[in-house]
Amino acid sequence: MPFPFAPEQYEDQLTEKSNRLTELLTDWEHPELEVFRSETHYYRMRAEFRYWHEGDRSFYAMFAPEDRRKPIEVTTFPVASKLINELMTKVNDAVHQDEELRNKLFQVEFLTTTSGDALITLIYHRQLGDEWQERAKYWQEQWGFPVIGRARKLRLVMDRDYVQESLTIAGQPFKFRQYENGFTQPNAGVCQYMVSWAVNHTQGTSDKDLMEMYCGNGNFSIPMAQNFRKALGTEISRTSVNSAQENIELNQVPNLKIARMASEDLSNCWLKGQKSRRFDEFEIDSYDFDTVLVDPPRAGLDDTTVELLKRFRRIVYVSCNPETMIENIAALKDDYKISACALFDQFPYTHHMEAGVVLERIES
Template identity: 40%
Template sequence: MQLLDYRPDECESLFHEKTEGALRLLSRLALPDPVKHASPPSGFRLRAEFRVWHDGNALHYAMFPPGDSRSPRVIDNFPIVGPRITEAMAPLRARLQRSTELRRKLFQVEFLSTLSGELLVTLIYHRPLDESWRAQALELAEALSCKIIGRSRKQKLVLDTDWVEEMIEVGGQHYRYRQPEQCFTQPNGIINQKMMTWLLAQCVTTDTDLLELYCGIGNFTLPLSQRFRNVLATELSKPATAAARWNAEHNKTSNIELARLSAEEMTAAMADERPFRRLAHLKQALNQYHFETLLADPPRAGLDEATRALAGNFTRVLYISCSPETLARDLATLSVTHEVESLAFFDQFPYTHHLESGVVLKKKAV
């Protein structure tokens, strides 16, 4: 996390500046008018992490300027975090400060919360943790009504579970999500819900199949599964794939298959370049799917060259991007075969230069 330039009165205008910058990058393309989804100016972030600064007997949350580990900025409050984190920050710091056992060589505190009110706190240390630590951490968890994890080098002590459970309504249906610690989840829960709703609205019910790359814990997979005959969702992270599988099973979906493959590996599999044992469990062979739609939510690096070529073969491409620069590069390639049907911007990260975009592309008529 970066230091906060908190300007709530300018939140909407800052978002407008980012969208205008993105449109300049995409200016060579024929674009529809974008839909813009602004974030609340405060209380939107569901995860946060702070270094711990020890100043004599005092203990503070702190952040540091980039490249400067000797100039802590003490954080007394952090207005962008959600209510569950806000409620816990001060009492947690006070209890840590009073406990020699809990504060000793404490290096960092990480918060993971949900819109539905759960909270998981991870305490990271530069020392081994023992039963004395566990006993006091259990008291801390009970006092704050939260889950606690202790971490140090090669050690992880989970006092309850290492995940929180979220409940999100999309298109009139409620979905349960297990969100593990240290798996990527969308940090702005309100904007994430808007992204899910927007994506669902872009898809009509069809008897064709969806291929999803970078599915994470199944954030978009679950609601979109109601629109397609089958969904094959891929993700490289082992814990994220396990969470996505749990989420699919506990939401009683029957048409989602998951495979632990990178986008590059899935592209190779689709081209029949080599067999992958991690696809052997599928209910049907890869060539028996009737894929017409591709959903990709890549990291900031965007799509690699081979995956861009793969996307060119699909009738429709749903692209969620967190980097306007790599989005512009990828769309320059895809515009040879596709045209942009819908465009949306989402202020997932207010007060930063980062911008989330949603693009729907359809195959050009021959």
């Protein structure tokens, strides 16, 4: 099988991850690790497949790590949402019926939501003309979901380029517009647990302010803003910033602002006085920050940003790479204690795991 899927091994794998994360936290005193499990089937909200052609026959393909040249046909994908599995069949059938869609189709991508929305992206090794658009519009009506066509230096949006997601966070409903080329958490069920955990562990600070670095589309900061007087999110991706602004409007969160700036630049401006017009526009002095949340990429935080964390009484660190998280927080050990820690099983059947810690400054 070209993808990891072993439901009968799930409990053992989850226990192994829990033990591994506990081992990583050995140097810290901490409360009992909270473990948030995934569904064993249909948990991924997005998937992408190569589309392979052999004579008159074409099929979805994946590749085993040991042989990237030999395609393995994929007819069902039980780790992906039920809607993705339904659309895989519909799209494959349509492509075989319609040579205009099939001609030099290279890849198919699906983005779905827990609320039943979907987006289908068809990627080609040729330019797409009026005839393709005509056929794509027809199939879009048949499939019931919007289609995007991509080719070299070309992106054709037939209707819209986003899906509308509804998530329940700490018992409350939130809406998120998720864009085709923007980052979203792949496992929506575990995402709801993860953000709820962050909301629940930052209560009681309504007279203070929140900063989130790497805020993405507002996945954390929009639900968390209710716990604070004001909130500021920073993000470098223009797509994510625009999405976050729209999601703020969708959820009517007036006390949250989003600023487009890399965390490294923010840290250099704040700590080292580096000049930046964007930083000046934040009006940092108008905030009374108590809590910071960071959810960085796998490489973790740079040294200056780690130093910046020391300006906050509470640090919520969420990470897709616990090893770099542990390396980063080692510099905080003398001044902070862990008040909560958690494992979020975003990626079942793989060695990857999402982790979170809440650090509180030790009162002298």
